[in-house]
Amino acid sequence: MPTIITHDQRYYKRRIKSSMGETVVRPLIECITNSTDSYNRILNKGEEISGEITIFHTKKGGYVLDQAEGMSKDQLWKVTEKIGGKTSGLDEDEPVRGHFGIGLKEAALALEKTRIISIKDGILNEVTIFFNDQGEPFRDETISMRH
Numbered sequence: 001m002p003t004i005i006t007h008d009q010r011y012y013k014r015r016i017k018s019s020m021g022e023t024v025v026r027p028l029i030e031c032i033t034n035s036t037d038s039y040n041r042i043l044n045k046g047e048e049i050s051g052e053i054t055i056f057h058t059k060k061g062g063y064v065l066d067q068a069e070g071m072s073k074d075q076l077w078k079v080t081e082k083i084g085g086k087t088s089g090l091d092e093d094e095p096v097r098g099h100f101g102i103g104l105k106e107a108a109l110a111l112e113k114t115r116i117i118s119i120k121d122g123i124l125n126e127v128t129i130f131f132n133d134q135g136e137p138f139r140d141e142t143i144s145m146r147h
Contacts, residue, residue, distance in 0.1 A: 026107070
């Protein structure tokens with residue numbers, strides 16, 4: 001009878017380090033790509049946008065900021081729910097680069113602990129992605145508040 005092959009929790013960290021590298025460069029590129037994908041979805045609807053992306057980075061942290069679509073609490077929770085899930089919009093013929101549903105989660109986990117903040121319809125939504133003490137990927141409950 002076939003059985004599932006399991007993995008050790010350190011697999012996640014090894015896998016993420018191999019795809020994202022040892023520096024902040026690839027995680028930042030992933031966030032920039034997500035911003036670009038969001039702008040492309042807006043353009044695809046015929047709307048005008050600035051396309052501006054701001055990148056800030058220091059030794060203590062950084063951020064990627066855009067003025068694109070933003071995500072609601074439900075959207076943010078959905079896209080951070082499963083590594084490898086169908087979240088990019090590619091299957092719905094959206095003009096995006098994402099294919100595998102791993103980029104945002106791996107970028108966040110590569111930085112050990114990451115807050116993802118998104119504003120949609122004037123509401124700020126936030127989720128934190130991190131490794132627990134056993135090396136398992138976790139996310140903390142999304143908070144929402146009027147911005």
